[in-house]
Each structure stands twice: as C-alpha cells, then as structure tokens.
Amino acid sequence: KNQVEQSPQSLIILEGKNCTLQCNYTVSPFSNLRWYKQDTGRGPVSLTIMTFSENTKSNGRYTATLDADTKQSSLHITASQLSDSASYICVVSALGAGKSTFGDGTTLTVKP
Amino acid sequence: DAGITQSPRHKVTETGTPVTLRCHQTENHRYMYWYRQDPGHGLRLIHYSYGVKDTDKGEVSDGYSVSRSKTEDFLLTLESATSSQTSVYFCAISEGANTEAFFGQGTRLTVV
Numbered sequence: 001k002n003q004v005e006q007s008p009q010s011l012i013i014l015e016g017k018n019c020t021l022q023c024n025y026t027v028s029p030f031s032n033l034r035w036y037k038q039d040t041g042r043g044p045v046s047l048t049i050m051t052f053s054e055n056t057k058s059n060g061r062y063t064a065t066l067d068a069d070t071k072q073s074s075l076h077i078t079a080s081q082l083s084d085s086a087s088y089i090c091v092v093s094a095l096g097a098g099k100s101t102f103g104d105g106t107t108l109t110v111k112p
Numbered sequence: 113d114a115g116i117t118q119s120p121r122h123k124v125t126e127t128g129t130p131v132t133l134r135c136h137q138t139e140n141h142r143y144m145y146w147y148r149q150d151p152g153h154g155l156r157l158i159h160y161s162y163g164v165k166d167t168d169k170g171e172v173s174d175g176y177s178v179s180r181s182k183t184e185d186f187l188l189t190l191e192s193a194t195s196s197q198t199s200v201y202f203c204a205i206s207e208g209a210n211t212e213a214f215f216g217q218g219t220r221l222t223v224v
Contacts, residue, residue, distance in 0.1 A: 098162055099157055102156075105154055
C-alpha cells in the first residue's frame with residue numbers, strides 16, 4: 001500500500017530560526033514528490049515539485065531535497081517568518097496512477 | 113487561485129437532504145479532483161475526473177457521486193447528507209495525472 005508519513009506532526013519555532021520538515025514514502029514506482037503550503041482556512045498552494053532525477057529544488061526561502069534511494073524528502077525553511085505559520089503537506093505520485101498519496105501534514109507555528 | 117472557483121463557500125444542511133457542491137475552472141485543465149479535509153486527517157480523495165464524463169473513485173467515495181458534463185465544471189453530490197459528511201471540501205485541478213495541482217478556496221459544509 002502506498003503511504004506517505006510526515007514528521008513531526010507539529011512544530012513551534014521562533015521567528016528568524018530555520019527548520020526542517022520530513023517526509024518518508026513507500027509509493028512505487030515513483031513519479032514525483034510535491035510540497036504544498038496550506039494557510040489556515042485556505043486551499044493548499046504548491047511550493048516545489050521534484051522528479052526522480054532531481055535531488056534539490058528551491059523556492060525562495062524554501063528548499064526541498066529528495067533521496068529517491070531511501071525514499072525520503074525534506075523541506076527546509078530558512079530564516080522563518082510569521083507568515084510561514086501553516087500546514088506543510090507532502091504529496092507523492094506513482095507512475096501511471098491517476099491519483100496521488102497525501103501525507104497528513106506538519107503544522108508549523110512561528111512565534112515572534 | 114489559478115482560475116478555480118468553488119460554490120457555495122459555506123453551507124449548512126439537514127441530515128437526509130441532497131447537497132451539490134460545484135467546482136468551476138477557467139484553466140481548461142483535464143483533471144479535476146474533490147477532497148475532504150477533517151481535523152486529524154490529511155486531504156482525502158473522494159472522486160476525480162480525467163475528462164468529460166470520465167470519473168473514478170477515490171479512497172472515501174461512499175455516499176458521494178460526481179458528474180462532469182463539461183470541461184470546466186465538476187459537481188460533487190451528497191445523495192443524502194449525514195453528520196459524518198460535515199467537513200471542508202476542496203476542489204483541485206491539474207493538467208496531467210500527477211502534475212502540479214491548484215486548489216480552490218474550499219467549501220465548509222455542516223450537516224445538522
């Protein structure tokens with residue numbers, strides 16, 4: 001069964017600090033991995049998408065890494081801001097599948 | 113929000129009544145999805161469509177039906193609403209099966 005597990009479930013950090021969120025998956029055969037940010041009361045918004053051949057992708061202060069061998073991804077947030085407070089969702093797709101597997105998300109709270 | 117509109121945004125309905133939620137897109141994307149999101153759970157796929165009149169079930173499809181009579185509209189119907197269907201419903205669109213998805217603002221449905 002395809003699964004995506006995210007850790008930690010929740011995280012609190014101080015403004016200006018860095019943090020790293022983890023995503024482990026068992027989806028096979030692998031197609032791509034996406035990270036989304038979901039602000040409270042809004043729909044998710046795409047941050048990055050990575051295919052098998054990509055191991056790092058950045059979007060501003062967000063940097064995603066992918067290790068397809070160990071089936072792990074991380075999302076690193078640099079110099080956090082209050083606006084980074086949100087849920088971060090990891091989504092993994094299998095080749096030939098019409099639907100993707102979603103993680104339960106990590107809730108990040110950035111405090112002043 | 114990438115030309116995707118959900119209606120209504122909020123709805124309160126009584127148990128046993130039929131309810132239809134609408135998702136409208138202006139992006140001409142082939143794929144459309146309906147998800148529900150509940151506290152303690154990630155986004156769970158209800159149904160998706162890969163073209164006009166082409167739909168398939170997701171992981172939580174019981175009690176829901178969908179229709180897609182034209183590219184731009186994807187309707188989700190609760191035949192007889194139950195309290196367990198109280199949730200926030202998100203529509204999403206994508207060009208391909210596992211490409212970047214764009215989400216709507218969500219519909220908060222309360223069944224009393």
